[in-house]
Amino acid sequence: MTQTALKTVPPRRTARIPCAVALPILAVVVSTAIQCWPAAQAALQYDRTQISLGQYWRLVSGHMVHWGWRHFAGDISAMVLLCWAIQPRGGWKIIVAALGGAVFISLAIMIVAPNTMIYRGMSGVNYGLLAWVILARLAASPRPAAACYTALLTAMAIKVSLDLAAPNLIPSVGLPEGVTLTGIAHFAGFYAGTLIWLLNRLPMQITMQHKARPRHVGLPN
């Protein structure tokens, strides 16, 4: 009886929401709340003057603020799709990558674009995640597919470089009149994603090399 009872008991499982799901949910909830609350937009957007006065949270929170619902829609759907492409992998490192990328982008804007006083949007972070996804596919694909991913990576690198060099060349969708595209955000985001992926890949490469080392297996006597 005891044995039968034991058989019917399902194995114990821990419910975990993957980080690649948690990240877009968090982004959607926070960004929607901000979008519906104009006072929060002003308090959270990237504002160069306020950051220099010590409001450092804007380095991260600015990426959750948008110029309007169209801008919001574009950025949020891109984030959701990217996380969809990544999940259920990614782990907590994807959150670290997104946050790290956000800070990196904001610092890049501060240094490279000193005239950009206010910045809003998640596109830079999205470009970081995009670089991450393409690189992950590239690393895992057989040669013909890898060539396609390499081409895609190159195309995206050219695209973000163009955004940086000529922000008006490719018309931006979702930005209200009077707001210009901040190309450095895309550029910095893309290369931040690449850099973080490479840094993350490094310990795994070392581990794999260690595992691949031939072991001496002695013949039975």
Next chain:
Amino acid sequence: MNTNETHLKESTQLNNATHGRWRRARRAVVLAFVAATWFAAACPTPASGAGLLVADGGFGGVLEVESHDVNVTINNGIAVTEVKQVFQNTEDRQVEALYTFPVPKGASVANFSMWINGKEMIGEVLEKKRARQIYESYKESRRDPGLLEQKDFKTFEMRIFPIGPKAKQIVKITYYQQADYDNDWITYVYPLSTVSSGGKTSKTTGKFAMSLHAKSEIPITEMESPSHGKQFVIARHAESYYQAGLETTGGDLNRDVVLAYKIARPKTGIDVIYSKPDSQDGYFCMTLTAGQELTKMDTGMDYVFLLDISGSMADEGKLKISRNCIKAFIDELSAKDRFEIITFNVSPTTLFNKLESAGEKSKARAETFLTSRSASGGTVLDPALRTAYKYRDEDRALNVVILSDGMTQQNERAQLLAAISQRPSNARVFCVGVGNEVNRPLLGRLARDAGGLAAFLSRGDNFVRQAQAFRRKLTKPAMRNVKIDFTNVEVYDLLPAKMPNLYHGAPVRIYGRYRQAALANATLTAEVNGREVTMKTEMDLPERDSDNPEIQRMWAWRKVQMLTAQPKPHANDITSEIVRLGEGYSIATEYTSFIVLENDAEYKRWKIDRTNALLVARDRTARERLGKQLEGMRNDALASLGPQGAKGVQGANPATNTTGSTPGRTPQFRSPAPFSGGGGGGGPVGPISLTVIALLAIGARRKRKQTGNLPDEPPTGEPSPTQPEA
């Protein structure tokens, strides 16, 4: 199959079922998010109004203020404010925009323009009823009129119809006002804060920008913004010229913008500026500022503070600010002074019930008393005022300081004016109003009739400084029985007709007209502490002067104010004179409104003269001349920057500056970070990138389907949760 195998199978089935449900749920969530975000993009933006802009289309709704640009020039003590706003109809229907905004203290609205078919159409002033009739007739035929009316003493209302679905509308309003001088500080307030806007979103969706140019004959030593602090970028271009700029996105339209600048010394004596159009009599504005004639009195004074704690004082934090004002004032009192505080709503309550010396102990008691007061009930000022008179001491001057919003009951006003006229001989009444929701006419009249002063403070102002300035006025004697005589010229229509007392640091401006060009003399005589004081100045009245056209409208506006303050302002002869002045000088009054029509032909059709179009063209030409002068000063300041004498530096054109700052027009920055005056940035991922991302996501899903597993190796290097490690 043993027990373990059964268990494993069941467990695997359960896992697969759970994972299947989880995957489906996850997919549904993702699709829902994507759908929701795209739906949000496709749907109209939820209406979020700014200030009191509402869609009055019969179904409620609120419009958006997309941008709000304010350009202020203060020259010769007169501030010209130009406000350009872009409204956006976020709804899918045609609406009428209704925008209510507070009238700045002492301001005369001198222009209202609208952009129709891409062209600026300048409004014209008509008698109020006629303007409304014309507006309504256009509304019926769904064409483009605009109407600007004075709603009451403190608000203007602007109506624009129609604003098409999702359409934008640009409007421009210009008003003139006297800069608020107080000793060596000049304060400019751009009023935005109103009680009635409470509960509504008060942000612009786009840019809120303000630029102020202050020019002064006496060197300016500093400039600050008590309301917005370091958000303002302030630049000193020359000793006599400062510029300030503020630019934010999502600017708050529910908070006054206050800027104050200090001049090197108090401006004293008599200054006159002129305006003389061809074939018309001339206008002049004379500023009288008392200086050394008013020496500080050493004797102590008595003060009774009347603090209004009625329910209306709870709005806008008026009570809190008034309390702080009294505290700041009491802190300034010396041991020789005595004071009492009376709070009142429907009945008065006293603190000491006698005059107490201004020692530390009594000041502490006063602070506790003030803190314990809260706002409730109605306002009945008369008994409180009569109680205050009882504190009169034969040997000492009694100053009654009323801190109220003046929102008394209508039937009490006559009693109040009577109480003022029955005040004791050595008593003066001063009124302090806080915020924009203040009955300025009543408080002003009470103070004027009582030989005192009225001060109106913005919530964004520096109260300690204002309290100190107010106390300075009270501790110095006033010039009484002020008279001014003109010789060698015929002067008429002097405003104010009866000269008010002249207080330390608070100039009095006199507007008047003159018949012909002449070299004349003006002699001011007054009484200070029983002795007569005389001030003289020479006036070179010009044959023609087109530099200060603003003073023509300021004179007309003063005259309208004088007529409105008559005992029977609604009498036919008075209203017809107000209408004549309003139409002739193009100023919005209680009886005249601005109307904007679609084109010149429509104005002709209604037989409306383009008086204002001509006046605006003339004023703009004068402002352009001043603008060029200021630009020259900015260029000089720029040329002096950097190493001097280097090749190409001399006479360098600042327009070639490529530092990112707007050359010439942008101040040199004192704030911690440079502010380009623009620089709003963002980055949507765009359709190309979004397509790539979508393809990658679809690819990932397919691969998952094919393998029932993960699309590729773990990008993070983490082991797969479902595949055993090899």
